[in-house]
Amino acid sequence: MAEVYKLIHPVKYFNDYINRNVRPDGRKFDDQRDIKLNVNAIKSADASAVVKCGNTTVVCGIKLELAKPKAEEPELGFFVTNVELLPLCSSKFRPGPPSDHAQVVSNVVSDICINSKSVNLKELCIVPDKLAWVVYCDMVCLDNDGSIVDACIITLMTSLKSLTLPKVNYDVETEEIVVDTSVRMPLNITGLPIATSFAVYQQSPRSIVLIDPSADEEEMCGGVGANLIICCNDEQFCGIQKFGGSNLSTEAEKKTLAIAKERSKLVEKVIETCLINEIK
Amino acid sequence: MPPPDLLSSQGLRLDGRRPNELRRIRCKLGVFTQPDGSAYLEQGNTKVLAAVYGPHQAAKSKSSVEGVVVNCQYSMATFSTGERKNRPRGDRKSQEMSLHLRQALTAAIKTELYPRSQIDIYIEVLQADGGAYCASVNAATLALVDAGVPLRAYACACSASMAWRGAQPEPLLDVGHVEEAAGGVVLTVASLPSTGSIALLELSHRLHSDYFEMVLSRAMQGCKDIEIVLDKAVREHLAEGWTKQDVVTI
Numbered sequence: 001m002a003e004v005y006k007l008i009h010p011v012k013y014f015n016d017y018i019n020r021n022v023r024p025d026g027r028k029f030d031d032q033r034d035i036k037l038n039v040n041a042i043k044s045a046d047a048s049a050v051v052k053c054g055n056t057t058v059v060c061g062i063k064l065e066l067a068k069p070k071a072e073e074p075e076l077g078f079f080v081t082n083v084e085l086l087p088l089c090s091s092k093f094r095p096g097p098p099s100d101h102a103q104v105v106s107n108v109v110s111d112i113c114i115n116s117k118s119v120n121l122k123e124l125c126i127v128p129d130k131l132a133w134v135v136y137c138d139m140v141c142l143d144n145d146g147s148i149v150d151a152c153i154i155t156l157m158t159s160l161k162s163l164t165l166p167k168v169n170y171d172v173e174t175e176e177i178v179v180d181t182s183v184r185m186p187l188n189i190t191g192l193p194i195a196t197s198f199a200v201y202q203q204s205p206r207s208i209v210l211i212d213p214s215a216d217e218e219e220m221c222g223g224v225g226a227n228l229i230i231c232c233n234d235e236q237f238c239g240i241q242k243f244g245g246s247n248l249s250t251e252a253e254k255k256t257l258a259i260a261k262e263r264s265k266l267v268e269k270v271i272e273t274c275l276i277n278e279i280k
Numbered sequence: 281m282p283p284p285d286l287l288s289s290q291g292l293r294l295d296g297r298r299p300n301e302l303r304r305i306r307c308k309l310g311v312f313t314q315p316d317g318s319a320y321l322e323q324g325n326t327k328v329l330a331a332v333y334g335p336h337q338a339a340k341s342k343s344s345v346e347g348v349v350v351n352c353q354y355s356m357a358t359f360s361t362g363e364r365k366n367r368p369r370g371d372r373k374s375q376e377m378s379l380h381l382r383q384a385l386t387a388a389i390k391t392e393l394y395p396r397s398q399i400d401i402y403i404e405v406l407q408a409d410g411g412a413y414c415a416s417v418n419a420a421t422l423a424l425v426d427a428g429v430p431l432r433a434y435a436c437a438c439s440a441s442m443a444w445r446g447a448q449p450e451p452l453l454d455v456g457h458v459e460e461a462a463g464g465v466v467l468t469v470a471s472l473p474s475t476g477s478i479a480l481l482e483l484s485h486r487l488h489s490d491y492f493e494m495v496l497s498r499a500m501q502g503c504k505d506i507e508i509v510l511d512k513a514v515r516e517h518l519a520e521g522w523t524k525q526d527v528v529t530i
Contacts (some may be wrong), residue, residue, distance in 0.1 A: 043325060044407050045359035055313045059406065061359025087353065088331035088402035090314045138358045140404070142329060143312040215314075 014220050032212040037274040039162050047163035051155040055145035060155040062137050062163055069132040077124020077132035081110045083139045083152055090144040109152045112231045116193040116238040127170045146214040147197040149229050158271050163187045193233040194264035197226035198256055200246040209252050230260040286443035294458050302454045305509050309426040309517040317427025321419035325409035330419035332427040334399035347391030349398045352382040356405040384417050384470035387479035388435035410457035411439055417470050425514050433472035434510055438502030440467050440495045449491050451498040469499040473507040
């Protein structure tokens with residue numbers, strides 16, 4: 001019965017819940033969904049992680065390759081991220097080249113990683129101007145139930161933390177490359193950027209900020225994706241994106257910044273626990 | 281001359297299995313919320329996801345009056361194989377796989393029930409260790425069952441190869457990546473085991489016609505075994521669903 005009502009009057013269905021200060025899935029406006037995290041699920045990837053934020057599922061696989069550094073930056077390795085929003089994750093996506101939304105998400109995630117400078121590209125260089133690592137991070141979204149950028153960042157950081165680089169011996173005269181996979185050094189990650197998504201719902205006269213919106217809530221708030229994404233890295237903000245469509249008052253903004261900071265601490269603890277359990 | 285090391289002297293294969301042993305299959309239905317039907321299947325180290333959308337309105341160009349149009353897309357994650365795969369979909373191999381999947385599944389679905397409609401099946405391979413096509417067909421069958429699409433029978437796929445033990449030929453069931461790469465012959469069969477009919481059959485490399493029957497019957501037996509496993513998984517999923525479902529009063 002509730003399903004039918006939701007299909008016929010989606011706005012009224014949503015409003016009925018909001019008027020009672022609760023969301024359709026039972027959470028309060030400030031509650032986030034449970035996070036489930038798992039590492040090393042994919043054996044063919046050099047490092048992998050699977051995260052489930054509520055129903056949103058994202059898998060990240062990291063593959064390492066060797067390449068020659070760019071001529072104008074001979075000391076730097078390469079770090080390439082890519083987000084794939086498959087047709088299987090949501091009925092809105094059709095097969096073919098990536099849709100606009102997919103490209104936007106891919107770009108947002110890539111910007112956050114580069115801006116946070118958590119991966120030091122100098123460390124990826126083995127021999128300057130001759131050999132460097134290329135770290136390909138591919139995030140595949142399996143189920144899109146909102147807050148996809150959050151989930152992508154979490155799974156990306158977790159797999160980077162569990163990544164180990166094998167030792168490479170490069171003989172300069174013979175140009176011979178010998179990769180020793182038995183000796184592995186962990187990659188040095190500075191800081192841990194964590195993103196938090198928000199959706200802003202206009203119900204005049206007030207506007208309500210919802211944390212960690214689900215796909216239905218994102219749709220209600222006018223969008224493709226969350227309205228506001230804040231990325232926090234150890235007390236510093238390394239990315240804030242506000243997509244157009246709804247107004248955000250300044251004290252609501254201050255509140256969201258504080259919430260984002262708190263959430264990043266919580267998520268950091270989750271990631272640390274997961275990695276400690278994995279090593280055991 | 282087939283490579284001599286596919287079967288050891290004790291009769292064990294490269295991964296320790298016996299010649300007529302399937303890899304371990306673990307599967308789960310209804311893993312995602314967005315698609316109408318979804319399934320996750322592991323066959324040994326090969327991990328495959330399947331999602332089904334439909335039946336829904338067909339695109340004008342594709343709509344057919346005679347029955348439903350089945351649209352398949354086979355995609356491999358870039359980290360699924362040993363070497364990074366640059367083009368997850370759209371390359372020739374994926375398109376060929378998509379076509380074969382479509383042919384196998386169209387034979388299983390009762391297409392005459394939904395004219396002018398379309399069913400979309402999306403397959404994503406997370407880890408490929410040989411037998412990706414077979415795992416995809418099995419996962420797609422489970423996803424179709426989860427979506428409630430009427431099927432004539434389960435569509436199961438299995439592969440078989442041939443090895444020599446001394447001078448005796450010994451067919452091997454369910455080839456893994458190592459055995460495929462070793463260069464032996466691989467026969468892939470997608471069939472509807474309860475009716476005994478074959479939906480798709482593919483043979484790579486050369487096989488003497490004297491041994492063909494033997495390898496084919498081994499693969500068909502494999503399909504029957506897989507059907508038992510899939511059926512059990514479907515029944516368990518339904519039993520779980522019914523005990524948890526709320527009673528709806530209108």
